[in-house]
Amino acid sequence: MSAADTSTAKVSPARPPAPPGTGQTARGRGGQGQRGVRRRRRGGGGAGLPWALLAPCLLVLLLVLGYPLARLVTLSFQKFGQPQLWGFQEPESVGFGNFTRILGDGEFWSVVVRTVVFAAGAVVLTMVLGMLIALLLQRVSGWVRTLINIALVASWGMPVIVATAIFKWLFDTDYGVLNWLLSRLPGVDMSGHNWFAGGPEGLTVIMLLVVWGAVPFVAITLSAGLTQVPRELEEAARLDGAGAWGVFRYVTLPVLKPIIVMLTTLSVIWDMGVFPQVFVMRGGHPEAEFQVLTTYSYDKAFVVNDYGGGSAIALVTVLLLLGVVAVYMRQMLRIGEAE
Amino acid sequence: MRAAGKPGKARGRLGWNLLGLLVFATAGFPVYWMLNTAFKPARDAIDPDPHFFPGTPTAENFSRALDVADFWGPVGRSLVVSLAVVAIGIVVGMLAALAISRFAFRGRKVVIVGILAVQMVPLVAMIIPVFLLLNDLGQYDRLTGLIITYLTFVLPFTVWTLRGFIVNIPRELEEAAMVDGCTRAGAFLRVVFPLLAPGMVATSVYAFIQAWNEYLYALMLMSQQNQTATVWLGNFTTKHGTEYAPMMAGATMMAVPIVILFLLVQRKMAAGLTAGAVKG
Numbered sequence: 001m002s003a004a005d006t007s008t009a010k011v012s013p014a015r016p017p018a019p020p021g022t023g024q025t026a027r028g029r030g031g032q033g034q035r036g037v038r039r040r041r042r043g044g045g046g047a048g049l050p051w052a053l054l055a056p057c058l059l060v061l062l063l064v065l066g067y068p069l070a071r072l073v074t075l076s077f078q079k080f081g082q083p084q085l086w087g088f089q090e091p092e093s094v095g096f097g098n099f100t101r102i103l104g105d106g107e108f109w110s111v112v113v114r115t116v117v118f119a120a121g122a123v124v125l126t127m128v129l130g131m132l133i134a135l136l137l138q139r140v141s142g143w144v145r146t147l148i149n150i151a152l153v154a155s156w157g158m159p160v161i162v163a164t165a166i167f168k169w170l171f172d173t174d175y176g177v178l179n180w181l182l183s184r185l186p187g188v189d190m191s192g193h194n195w196f197a198g199g200p201e202g203l204t205v206i207m208l209l210v211v212w213g214a215v216p217f218v219a220i221t222l223s224a225g226l227t228q229v230p231r232e233l234e235e236a237a238r239l240d241g242a243g244a245w246g247v248f249r250y251v252t253l254p255v256l257k258p259i260i261v262m263l264t265t266l267s268v269i270w271d272m273g274v275f276p277q278v279f280v281m282r283g284g285h286p287e288a289e290f291q292v293l294t295t296y297s298y299d300k301a302f303v304v305n306d307y308g309g310g311s312a313i314a315l316v317t318v319l320l321l322l323g324v325v326a327v328y329m330r331q332m333l334r335i336g337e338a339e
Numbered sequence: 340m341r342a343a344g345k346p347g348k349a350r351g352r353l354g355w356n357l358l359g360l361l362v363f364a365t366a367g368f369p370v371y372w373m374l375n376t377a378f379k380p381a382r383d384a385i386d387p388d389p390h391f392f393p394g395t396p397t398a399e400n401f402s403r404a405l406d407v408a409d410f411w412g413p414v415g416r417s418l419v420v421s422l423a424v425v426a427i428g429i430v431v432g433m434l435a436a437l438a439i440s441r442f443a444f445r446g447r448k449v450v451i452v453g454i455l456a457v458q459m460v461p462l463v464a465m466i467i468p469v470f471l472l473l474n475d476l477g478q479y480d481r482l483t484g485l486i487i488t489y490l491t492f493v494l495p496f497t498v499w500t501l502r503g504f505i506v507n508i509p510r511e512l513e514e515a516a517m518v519d520g521c522t523r524a525g526a527f528l529r530v531v532f533p534l535l536a537p538g539m540v541a542t543s544v545y546a547f548i549q550a551w552n553e554y555l556y557a558l559m560l561m562s563q564q565n566q567t568a569t570v571w572l573g574n575f576t577t578k579h580g581t582e583y584a585p586m587m588a589g590a591t592m593m594a595v596p597i598v599i600l601f602l603l604v605q606r607k608m609a610a611g612l613t614a615g616a617v618k619g
Contacts, residue, residue, distance in 0.1 A: 050442035054450060057435035057494060060427075064491045065457055068468035075468060085474070133362060140359035141352060148359055150602075151367035157601030158370065159552040161569040162590040166369045169376065169583045177372060177389045191387070212369065220605065273461040276554040280573045294463040301467045302559070314464035325459045 075311035082305045091308075098312035107288070108296070108313070112320075115292040118203055119271040125211045126267050127260070130218025135248075137223045149220075156216035164280045167209040171195045196282070199289025206277050214270065218263050225259040226252070265325070272321060293317045373594070376587040377401070384584040400588035410589060413571035420482055420567065421550040424489045425543050432497030433539070437527075439498070440505040441513075458495045465491065466559055473560060480562045488556050493546045500545070500608075504538030505531070541604040548597055568593055 075091075076098055083089040102108050133152075137145050155163070170178050173194045182190040196202040229252055237247045253260075275294040278286050286295045293313065301310025376384050377400055378393040404410050438444075439451055469488050470479070478484030508531055516526035557567040566574070572593060575586040 047444050050438035050444045050447070053434040053438035053442075056431045057454075057498060058450075060431060060487075060490050060494060061454075061457060064469075064487055065460065065465070068465050068472055069460070071468035071471065072464065075471075085471070136355065136359055136362065139352070139355040141356055144356045144359040144363070147363045148366070151363045151370070153602050153605050154370045154598050155366055156605070157548065157598040158594050159548075159569060159572075159597060161552070161554050161572050162373070162594045163369070165572055165575065165586055165590050166373045168581070169587065170369060170372060172583070175385045175387065175389070175583070180387070180389050212366070215366070269459060269461065273463055275463050276569075276573070279558075280554075294461070297463065298466070307467050307471070311467050314461075314467065317461060318464050321459065321461060325456070 072311050072315060075308055076315045078308050080307040080311075085305070085307065094308070098308045099316075102309060102312050102316070111291050111293055111296045112316075114199075114203070115272060115294075116320075118207060118274070118292060119268060122207050122210045122214070122271040122274075123264060123267045125207070126214040126218055126271075127264055129211065130215050130222055130263070133215065133219040134222035134226055137219070138226060152216035152219055155212055156220070158213065160213060160276055161280060163209060163213050164277050167205065167212075168281055171205050199287070202281075202290060203278075206274070206281055209277055209281075210271060210274055214267060218267070221259060221263060222256065225256050229255045269321060269325075272317070293320075373587050373590055376584055377591040379584060381582075381584040384587075400584045401592065403582075403585040404589040404592065408571070408575065408585065408589065410571075410592065413566055413568045414593070416482060416565065417551055417568040420485050420489065421547050423482075423486045424493050424550040425547045427486070428490060428493040428497045428546050429501075429539065429543055432494055432501055432542075435498045436501035436505055440502045441510070454495050454498050458492070458499070462492060462555055466555060469556070470559055479560060480565055482565070485556060485560055485567070488560065489550045489553060492553075493549055496549065497542055497546055500542045501535075501538065504535055504542070508534050537607055541607040544600050544604045545608055548601060551597060 077093055077095060078084075078091040079094045079097070080091045084091045133148070137148060140148070158166075170176055173179070173192060176195075179190040179193050182188050195205050233251050233255075234247050237251045242250065273294055274292060275298070278290055278292055278295050279298075282290050286299075291299070294317070297310045297313040297317065299310075300313055301307050375391070375393055378396040378398075379390060379400075380393075380395060380397050381400065383390050383394065435450075435454075439447055439454075469491075473479045473481075473484040473488070476484070478487070512530050512534075513523075513526045516530045517523065521529060552569060553567075554569045554573065557570050558573070561567060561570065572586070572589055575581065575589060
């Protein structure tokens with residue numbers, strides 16, 4: 001933003017940070033003279049004022065995030081179970097014990113693979129369907145667009161837990177409407193089919209649930225983005241002989257890239273962190289072949305009372321996500337610079 | 340619309356429209372099925388031949404969910420928590436958003452990146468230490484504890500989206516007001532604040548929905564007696580198995596107000612989010 005750029009330039013970067021509150025009180029000081037007053041008026045402000053504005057936010061985040069994050073790290077290096085929780089015993093350090101135990105466990109690795117496959121499938125499906133629907137929204141008549149928007153917003157606004165309950169009902173073995181509908185197809189008999197008898201099939205249903213809830217955000221955000229694609233660019237590409245795919249590939253996609261990167265990153269983070277969908281769908285006790293990293297860590301900590309091990313799993317999950325976050329952060333940093 | 344005169348284009352539009360209707364039906368079906376089941380007599384709900392319309396609509400499921408399953412207790416707690424989180428999140432978030440969008444100061448970029456990074460931390464990773472922290476503070480199974488922890492995800496969100504709305508308000512407006520003799524605070528209150536109000540409303544509604552929807556912390560940090568609406572719905576099973584008809588009635592009561600709120604603000608919100616992403 002140009003307005004922001006100019007004001008940034010006016011503030012000398014070498015200005016020492018002032019204690020909180022000086023931004024206000026400096027007004028009364030005689031020594032600053034005309035320049036100081038004007039600079040403040042133009043949006044520079046005292047260095048203390050922004051920090052004073054930030055202070056409550058930073059304090060809250062430090063308490064609710066900083067402290068637990070630090071505790072998560074220390075916990076993952078400790079033996080911490082029921083006796084430590086009740087204070088009967090001091091937590092003792094076990095070095096990398098929790099990690100070697102977790103990483104040496106074959107089950108952990110199958111959970112990791114399952115989680116990554118699940119998240120990847122959900123993200124790809126969400127992004128592709130979201131993009132297709134966004135493009136479709138540009139091509140349909142106004143009243144169809146309104147109908148689709150209503151359906152999208154309704155499923156977007158559905159609380160996750162409500163959506164999970166609905167899908168549980170749709171896929172019910174005996175009375176689920178889906179089995180009935182599929183059985184109408186010639187040659188198909190799905191009556192009494194249990195969708196959750198096996199992990200892969202059950203997780204596919206959960207993936208559909210996740211995608212159903214996630215597509216609207218992607219579709220609506222992308223279609224808002226599509227309106228910002230300059231018409232002239234598309235026209236020009238068409239005149240140069242580009243087909244529909246060519247226009248999309250070389251004009252639309254590059255313009256939408258920042259939004260797509262943002263949406264993909266958020267989707268990865270959300271889909272790697274899927275918890276209630278699996279947890280509630282399996283009645284609070286996911287079977288071994290339904291475990292994803294979140295439910296696995298939860299089970300370790302709260303079912304087996306191994307808080308150290310659970311923390312180690314959670315920390316590994318965070319590290320896994322860091323790779324994705326790095327891409328997003330670079331994107332966001334560029335925005336921070338542009339501002 | 341312009342293409343209406345050309346038959347070829349109109350036919351193309353028809354194909355897209357049919358596809359659009361298919362999308363509408365698919366995306367909307369789960370919602371429809373919730374409503375349909377909620378108004379069905381319980382015995383029709385568990386008919387192997389499903390009824391696609393509630394033949395004799397009834398409110399019996401709603402009264403079961405309200406009376407038998409104690410709807411208002413959990414919903415009341417969810418309301419208290421969500422409203423408190425929004426109130427704190429908007430005030431504190433607003434101050435921080437102002438700081439990072441209207442001031443140039445040393446360390447600003449670090450703060451921006453920090454607030455963004457915080458959004459990346461998966462909630463489930465934090466649950467164990469948060470549980471232990473609240474346990475130590477004596478806030479386990481207390482609404483205040485839940486409110487504090489919900490700020491973890493609501494606060495970064497409000498800061499970031501409010502910032503998106505603020506940067507879209509031209510700074511020149513404030514400067515003009517200050518030239519006309521307003522103080523900085525006065526310029527903000529009289530010029531920026533009214534322009535920001537719709538964005539603030541949208542952000543509040545969104546934050547409210549996030550807090551309202553949260554499940555994991557509510558499950559972990561509250562006991563059975565103090566559960567919130569999401570946990571209440573997740574547990575909607577009796578000793579005879581899941582009672583889907585009352586459950587769908589409960590789901591309807593939980594979801595319909597949220598969806599209506601959502602409908603009111605989503606356009607504003609999508610605009611704000613994309614503007615924030617593209618323009619910064």
